[in-house]
Each structure stands twice: as structure tokens, then as C-alpha cells.
Amino acid sequence: MLDKPLGASPALEAIAFVLGALTAGGGTVGYVKTGSVPSVAAGWTVGILYGLGGYRLQSRQPYGVELALLASIVLGGASIPRAIRSGKPVPTVLSLISIFGLLTFGNAFRKTL
Numbered sequence: 001m002l003d004k005p006l007g008a009s010p011a012l013e014a015i016a017f018v019l020g021a022l023t024a025g026g027g028t029v030g031y032v033k034t035g036s037v038p039s040v041a042a043g044w045t046v047g048i049l050y051g052l053g054g055y056r057l058q059s060r061q062p063y064g065v066e067l068a069l070l071a072s073i074v075l076g077g078a079s080i081p082r083a084i085r086s087g088k089p090v091p092t093v094l095s096l097i098s099i100f101g102l103l104t105f106g107n108a109f110r111k112t113l
Helices: 008-035 037-058 064-086 089-112
Strands: none
Touching: 008 037, 008 064, 008 089, 037 064, 064 089
16 A cells, blocks of 8 residues: 555645645735635635645545646636736736646646556
8 A cells, every 4th residue: 555645745735735825815815905705715715625635645645636736727717817818916926826736736646647
């Protein structure tokens, strides 16, 4: 039996937790500044997905990389089109975060295939 799922590492855990904190924190800041309920809902949803992925990686449970990759896909799907259309800083930063997550967790997932 394997100690850890393939592709799991302490670095991946830390990245998932940091991205989760960034997205949840950003959603909260968006709500505080503008009163935007969609910002807080989306930020916390994506943050929880990243956090759950990090937790599952840390606990050596399956699907940690996949959950973090799903969070990156959801974040990118929402932010990249907005960044392209508007060019505003917040969607652009969220797009960069999602691209980083897509590359990081996508590469880890690819290694499990």
C-alpha cells in the first residue's frame, strides 16, 4: 500500500492551503468593500475546494489533487473571461492564480496517469 497518493507532496499541500486562503480572503474583502454576495460566495466556495484538496493531500486521502485542480478550473472559468473582457485588476489577478493552480495541480494530476 502506498503511503501517499501519487503526485502528493508537502509543497502541493501548502500551495492548496495558500490558494484557498487567498481566494476565501479575497471573496471576503470583495464583500466588505462592495457588499457583493457573489464575491463572498464564489471566494469561499473555491477556497473550500482548495482547502479540502490540501487537507486530503495532507491526510493521504485520495482525490486531493483532483479537488485542487477542480478549484482552479472553476476559478479560471469564472475569472479568465472577465479578465479578457474588462482588463480590470481583480479578475486579472484571479486569472493568474487560477493559471498557477491549473499548471501546478494539472501537472501533479498528469503524473498520476
